[in-house]
Amino acid sequence: QVQLVQSGAEVKKPGASVKLSCKASGYTFSSYYMHWVRQAPGQGLEWMGGINPSGDSTSYAQKFQGRVTMTRDTSTSTLYMELSSLRSDDTAVYFCARDYAELWGQGTLVTVSS
Amino acid sequence: DVVMTQSPLSLPVTLGQPASISCRSSQSLVSTDGHTCLSWFHQRPGQSPRRLLYQVSNRDSGVPDRFSGSGSATDFTLKISRVEAEDVGFYYCMQDKQWPYTFGQGTKLELK
Numbered sequence A: 001q002v003q004l005v006q007s008g009a010e011v012k013k014p015g016a017s018v019k020l021s022c023k024a025s026g027y028t029f030s031s032y033y034m035h036w037v038r039q040a041p042g043q044g045l046e047w048m049g050g051i052n053p054s055g056d057s058t059s060y061a062q063k064f065q066g067r068v069t070m071t072r073d074t075s076t077s078t079l080y081m082e083l084s085s086l087r088s089d090d091t092a093v094y095f096c097a098r099d100y101a102e103l104w105g106q107g108t109l110v111t112v113s114s
Numbered sequence B: 001d002v003v004m005t006q007s008p009l010s011l012p013v014t015l016g017q018p019a020s021i022s023c024r025s026s027q028s029l030v031s032t033d034g035h036t037c038l039s040w041f042h043q044r045p046g047q048s049p050r051r052l053l054y055q056v057s058n059r060d061s062g063v064p065d066r067f068s069g070s071g072s073a074t075d076f077t078l079k080i081s082r083v084e085a086e087d088v089g090f091y092y093c094m095q096d097k098q099w100p101y102t103f104g105q106g107t108k109l110e111l112k
Helices: none
Strands: A003-006 A010-012 A018-025 A034-039 A046-051 A058-060 A068-073 A078-083 A092-098 A108-112 B004-007 B010-013 B019-025 B038-043 B050-054 B067-072 B075-080 B089-095 B107-111
Touching (some): A018 A092, A034 A068, B004 B089, B019 B107, B075 B089
Parallel strands (some): A010 A108
Antiparallel strands (some): A018 A078, A034 A046, A068 A078, B004 B019, B067 B075
16 A cells, blocks of 8 residues: 555664655655654654655755755665754654655654763 | 744544634745645644645545635634544644745644
8 A cells, every 4th residue: 555664763872863764655656755754752743854756856944954864765665864963852753754745654753862 | 934823722622512723824825826735634642644634625535524624825724523532633734835844833632
């Protein structure tokens, strides 16, 4: 069926980087924009950025500029998001979402703690 | 960036009664193709958000018809005609007219 399956939970130390994955199945991955959205504990939803279908154009929210990189691999239908220089306030559940957010992954908890 | 403002932030409702959530945007969400780029989402604790409505009033597949959306330009409303137990959780509006997509703060719907 049509779904997005994300990688497992991560625990990182401050200053480290994390790379998350989101594997699409059941549809033509290369036809859709993809996004990353995060949700800090007890907080609302925050759009981080998006990538075009071919993967050659990205747009990031200003607060993540310089720390985030989104890529995609059409051969494996997988979306990636790398976030560097992690801080404690990056602790959150990170979601991937398709196009107009009609389809979401299950979320990946990233915990940043010394 | 487009600022999305929801109200109320907390909504206690009796089972079987109606509920209504307001969402306002800081600028018009009408796109150049004439569509209005406003969606509504429902999120239960520990789950991913689920889109309920897109382009103001179009229900996604499987969404019960007790959910309806209305509004135009900058002022929008989500209505639940008769609240059921499964409707508890958080509701978010989101604009997808331009990047960055932006969300409202969220409205917590709970049963009285």
